[in-house]
Amino acid sequence: MAVVDQTHDPELRSWVASAHGHSEFPIQNLPFGVFEHAGRQRGGVAIGDQILDIGAAAELGCFPPSVADVARLAALPRLNDFMAMGEEASTALRKSLSGLLAAGSPNAAKLQAALLAQSEVVMQLPCDVGDFTDFLTSLPHTDRLGRLKGLQEPVPPAFKTLPVAYHGRSSTIRVSGTPVTRPTGQWRRAGGELVCAPVESLDYELELGALIGRGNQLAAPVPLAQAQQHIFGYCLVNDWSAKGIQWWEQILGPFLGKSFMTSVSPWVVTSQALAPFRMPARARGGDDPALFPYLRSADDAAAGSMSVQLSATLRTPSMREQGLPGHTISRSDLQCMYWTFAQMLAHHSSNGCCLRPGDLLASGTLSGETPESMACLSERTAGGAKPIDVGNAQSRGWLLDGDEIVMQGHAHRPGYVSIGFGQCSGVVKPAVQSESVVIPD
Numbered sequence: 001m002a003v004v005d006q007t008h009d010p011e012l013r014s015w016v017a018s019a020h021g022h023s024e025f026p027i028q029n030l031p032f033g034v035f036e037h038a039g040r041q042r043g044g045v046a047i048g049d050q051i052l053d054i055g056a057a058a059e060l061g062c063f064p065p066s067v068a069d070v071a072r073l074a075a076l077p078r079l080n081d082f083m084a085m086g087e088e089a090s091t092a093l094r095k096s097l098s099g100l101l102a103a104g105s106p107n108a109a110k111l112q113a114a115l116l117a118q119s120e121v122v123m124q125l126p127c128d129v130g131d132f133t134d135f136l137t138s139l140p141h142t143d144r145l146g147r148l149k150g151l152q153e154p155v156p157p158a159f160k161t162l163p164v165a166y167h168g169r170s171s172t173i174r175v176s177g178t179p180v181t182r183p184t185g186q187w188r189r190a191g192g193e194l195v196c197a198p199v200e201s202l203d204y205e206l207e208l209g210a211l212i213g214r215g216n217q218l219a220a221p222v223p224l225a226q227a228q229q230h231i232f233g234y235c236l237v238n239d240w241s242a243k244g245i246q247w248w249e250q251i252l253g254p255f256l257g258k259s260f261m262t263s264v265s266p267w268v269v270t271s272q273a274l275a276p277f278r279m280p281a282r283a284r285g286g287d288d289p290a291l292f293p294y295l296r297s298a299d300d301a302a303a304g305s306m307s308v309q310l311s312a313t314l315r316t317p318s319m320r321e322q323g324l325p326g327h328t329i330s331r332s333d334l335q336c337m338y339w340t341f342a343q344m345l346a347h348h349s350s351n352g353c354c355l356r357p358g359d360l361l362a363s364g365t366l367s368g369e370t371p372e373s374m375a376c377l378s379e380r381t382a383g384g385a386k387p388i389d390v391g392n393a394q395s396r397g398w399l400l401d402g403d404e405i406v407m408q409g410h411a412h413r414p415g416y417v418s419i420g421f422g423q424c425s426g427v428v429k430p431a432v433q434s435e436s437v438v439i440p441d
């Protein structure tokens with residue numbers, strides 16, 4: 001289990017000047033990612049508005065022999081092999097990087113040559129995601145959408161006995177900044193007519209994702225007490241959704257309504273970096289069913305959640321043209337999660353399913369109780385029926401072509417330096433297949 005150590009010391013400062021003030025990437029964060037520069041992809045760590053090129057630092061002989069092998073893996077163009085090394089290895093590399101980047105480091109002058117401005121690189125996916133599972137952990141989200149669909153039982157009983165999920169599509173996971181093309185598919189117009197057309201009900205879903213570090217063998221479930229150690233770190237996730245397609249097709253589960261694209265932020269904030277921000281899991285209600293033993297642990301109840309705040313901002317084409325900032329349409333946090341990431345992982349593996357390094361487990365739409373905390377348009381606009389004001393004299397029921405969604409996340413706790421997740425953004429592009437077809441008589 002990740003613990004608070006000297007790398008979280010609020011007094012710790014870096015010789016990289018931009019790491020101070022309100023940087024999302026102070027020396028207490030040190031998220032890992034993959035960047036491309038001069039035609040070559042490799043691993044790095046964010047510090048202020050800079051990136052430390054881990055491979056370049058290794059060539060300069062900056063790492064002690066004890067972490068040299070781990071640093072070599074963290075410098076590769078995909079982080080899977082590094083992530084697979086497990087918690088001890090990533091903790092050791094973090095401690096070494098913290099020392100190298102700290103003010104007063106004897107290596108500071110030498111390491112200037114291994115720094116690159118983040119503005120000069122193109123961020124990539126941090127790892128190959130073999131499998132992507134998206135959960136459904138927010139009770140308010142489940143309840144509202146169940147009512148919207150007119151279900152007799154908006155929250156199915158299983159929701160409170162196990163973390164519900166669907167198997168997502170990993171081939172369409174893209175890094176922040178990649179445009180999302182409006183999908184064409186089957187859906188019903190408000191009058192009930194079935195069409196095959198570009199979907200109008202395009203939505204975002206504000207989520208946090210856990211990336212698996214060390215995996216587990218087939219038929220060897222991960223006990224809840226060890227689940228947290230299998231999570232390398234976290235990134236922002238936008239589970240773009242074509243609600244009309246999803247609502248028409250969904251009998252066995254989500255399919256084309258979800259599989260057209262999923263966006264993730266490029267920087268992976270490690271479990272170690274988040275250690276100071278651990279919080280008790282959401283308390284279960286008095287009427288809630290008791291938990292099966294494999295989902296029950298006093299440690300997880302005491303520290304299974306994190307103090308992480310998230311937001312989604314909409315920037316319309318006219319806002320961009322006029323140089324205006326976007327309008328924040330969702331502000332939420334992890335307190336709405338009925339299940340912890342450790343419970344999600346323990347349940348996922350409980351039937352013997354193996355998880356592999358780089359697999360993505362997302363939280364599901366992180367909607368809270370208040371209107372501002374609704375983390376998708378389906379809820380904010382009651383399925384498109386009540387458009388919301390998004391500023392600049394504009395309103396939205398669903399996303400229009402040219403709209404951009406920018407997600408951000410921060411971890412806060414009094415007495416500690418706040419850390420950020422960077423951004424997860426995407427602009428909506430028009431459908432490729434734009435004609436609307438009805439079934440001929």
Ligand code: MN
Nearest residue numbers: 205239364365
């Ligand atoms: Mn989702």
